[in-house]
Amino acid sequence: MCGIVGCILKNDDDVAPILFDCISKLEYRGYDSIGLATYSENKIHIKKDKGKIKEVDDKLNLTDMPGNFGIAHVRWATHGDPSKLNSHPHVDEKRNVAVVHNGIIENYLEIKENLISEGHVFKSDTDTEVIPHLIEKFMNEGFDLEHAVRKTIDIIHGAYAIAAISTDEPDKIVATRKDSPLIVGIGEEGYYLASDSPAILKYARDIIYPEKGEIVVLDKNGVVVHDEFDNVVNKEIETINWTPEMAEKEGYDHFMIKEINEQSTAVRNTLTQKENIQEIIDDIDDIQRICFVACGTSYHAALSGKYLIESLAGVPTDVILASEFKYSAKTLNDKTLVVFISQSGETADSLKALDVANETSKTLAIVNVAGSSMTRRAKYVIQTQAGPEIGVAATKTYVAQLTSIYLFAALLAKDDELLKELDKVPDYIDETLESKELIKQLSKRYNYTNDFFYLGRGFTYPTALEGALKLKEISYIHGEGYAAGELKHGPLALIDKRTPVVVIVPPGDAHRKTMSNLEEVKSRGANVLAIGSASDDALKTKASDVISINPEVNELIAPLVYIVPLQLVAYYITIEKEYDPDKPRNLAKCVTVE
Incomplete structure (x- = not known):
């Protein structure tokens, strides 16, 4: 649930501004801290801290770091609280190796105990910190950075994408992955690593996808990939057809x-x-x-x-x-x-x-x-x-x-x-979006509650579940989706004037029974926000508020269209509550750990 970036430039320009720009594009993955590591003059430079990217940058000036290659990370805490010490990149005690990591090392406690017994000193509470210590240990035994990483992944268990740099091998980044995403970008000005393509679209659209256990080596001359048997792998290069503007x-x-x-x-x-x-x-x-x-x-x-x-x-x-x-x-x-x-x-x-x-x-x-x-x-x-x-x-x-x-x-x-x-569905969606302003005004009436119910039948039952999920994800209001026929089997006990109910009522076979369910919750005092056909006059007399879908969309197609006003309701309630819908607390875009 973290995000990693790496870059090595062909020229001698400072890489920190590019690392910062790339890692900023991974904010959506969810994070509580940020850090960068660059190399110059036989030294690894690190700036990191907990907090939002802008907050940390205002404090540390993250783009002012020397060196033409480096790695960066946004962290979502799994092992150890959000803190400066627990933020990535992590280093060995001699600061010869720096590592960023996405994933979880399941056997880190056992590894940590063994390393401590050998004299290694740890500073953080993270599982990640064992990785730079292991790499340093193997490099001290005579292995180069690439093979020290190979020896390390033979020991660690779990999911990971890892990028490492070392003072002993300047102008090189070594990376690998298992069950966590990692892509390699080939650009005109340099070579890149990232957890996801939006991070590097501005700089590289030719992409290599490393497989589990492959080792990737980036230097000024290009990218080399080795398999688990140390053979060079000729990877297919794919071009991403997304433009940077599409991600803005x-x-x-x-x-x-x-x-x-x-x-x-x-x-x-x-x-x-x-x-x-x-x-x-x-x-x-x-x-x-x-x-x-x-x-x-x-x-x-x-x-x-x-x-x-x-x-x-x-x-x-x-x-x-x-x-x-x-x-x-x-x-x-x-x-x-x-x-x-x-x-x-x-x-x-x-x-x-x-x-x-x-x-x-x-x-x-x-x-x-x-x-x-x-x-x-x-x-x-x-x-x-x-x-x-x-x-x-x-x-x-x-x-x-x-x-x-x-x-x-x-x-x-x-x-x-x-x-x-x-x-016809794209046109149906566009016409539904024309009701945005009405939905925005309706949503202001429904931000008072701590609970919401969503009801649907048949094809619209999953739509009710998805509408409820959208609400709880971004507004932090508890939303519960139910098959409308299940009301009498428990949920009806929770309905009162403080609990608004969204009822999805498209034309079709389920309409009559769903209308009966609407009347059930209405009679218990609930405010009912209904979504149905613009020609449904009965719905307009029964519901407290109605979002009308025009033209008429039958219940078979309804899930593709009726979800749009539900998304808008969740969005506008969230804005009214002054939360950021793009960055809901505790959630990440890509869940890469079990």
């Missing part, structure tokens, strides 16, 4: 509202994957069961997939949280297609589950980030076309995932009418 706010107050407004484009671009999806379906003949595996927002997209595939294609479909997958793994066989959904393609729980599923079943990944671990490990890949998403709370990547699932379900069921309807 472009005049919006927050990335989240920018990305909400980009959703019609995300859907339109993802619809271009129809041919690729048809090829996958043609190749997975004789599949008797589909199993979705996902986390968080992607889990809600998967739930929509279950409703779609079972109702349209009649294929039994399960949805399993990635963290719970191992308890169901024995039900898999060669007639099962296991579908993994992840924005980043680096979600730790999902990657573990993918490795298990690959042993018995065909696997499909629905992923937004090209070249991510999941795209390289799944048999089939559907690349969503949302572009870079910086806001921690997923918006446009969610609708892109849904679009991919709708395409898959429609093609699997040979439903030409649904395919035609999907082509």
Whole structure:
């Protein structure tokens, strides 16, 4: 859940301003501290502290550091409180080695005890600090930096992306990864490392994706990658088609509202994957069961997939949280297609589950980030076309995932009418976004509460879950999504005038029963914010407030459109409460530890 950056320039310019710029682009990953390390004149220079990037920079002037190569880090505390000592980069006691690390070293206590018994002195409470001490130990035994890193990863257990520099080998950065993201960028002015592409898009768009256990060496002359047997690996270079501008706010107050407004484009671009999806379906003949595996927002997209595939294609479909997958793994066989959904393609729980599923079943990944671990490990890949998403709370990547699932379900069921309807969805979203100002004003009425309920039936039940998640993620109001028919089985006891209820009521088979549920909560005193068709006159008389969707969108397509006002409600309530929707507390964009 941290972010790392490395850079070595071909010329002798100072690298600190570039490191600072790159690491600032990884704020969205979640962090509580920042640090940089550069090298010059046989010395490693380090500036680091807890706090937001601007706060630390104002105090330490992070761009004023000598040297043309270095590493940088934003940390989200896992071992040890946020503090200057616990911030990265970490060094050995002689300050000959500096390291940044994303992940968790599971056996660090055992390693630390052994190193202390050998005379090593530790200063932090982190698991990471064992890494520079191990590298120093092996370099003292005669290994160069690259092979000292290799010896180190033979000892440590867990997930990691690591970048290291040493005073004994100037003009070199050595990096490696296992179950944590790491990319290598090749630019005109130098060579780069990063946890995610937005960090380096400004400087390099030609990218190499190291595999688990490979060692990457960057120097002024280029990039060399070695496998676990020390053989040079000729890596394919991929060009990222995202521009730096795509990862900027472009005049919006927050990335989240920018990305909400980009959703019609995300859907339109993802619809271009129809041919690729048809090829996958043609190749997975004789599949008797589909199993979705996902986390968080992607889990809600998967739930929509279950409703779609079972109702349209009649294929039994399960949805399993990635963290719970191992308890169901024995039900898999060669007639099962296991579908993994992840924005980043680096979600730790999902990657573990993918490795298990690959042993018995065909696997499909629905992923937004090209070249991510999941795209390289799944048999089939559907690349969503949302572009870079910086806001921690997923918006446009969610609708892109849904679009991919709708395409898959429609093609699997040979439903030409649904395919035609999907082509209209971008316009439906744009028309819904025209209600932003109304939704903003309505949202001001609902920031008083500590609890919110969201109700949906059938296809809109997962939409209720996702709407509730958006609210709790960024506004810190407890939001709970329920299948509307479950009200009498417990939740109704919590409904009173202090508990507003969002009811999702599109036209369709579930409309009448959902309206009955609306009246149930209304009669218990709840304020009801309903989302339904502009032509639904009954809804306007029953609900306290209504967000109207025009033109009329039926319940089958509703999840792709009705989520937009729910995202806007969460966003505007958050703004009213004066919180930053792009950086919710305790959360990170990419969850790379289990």
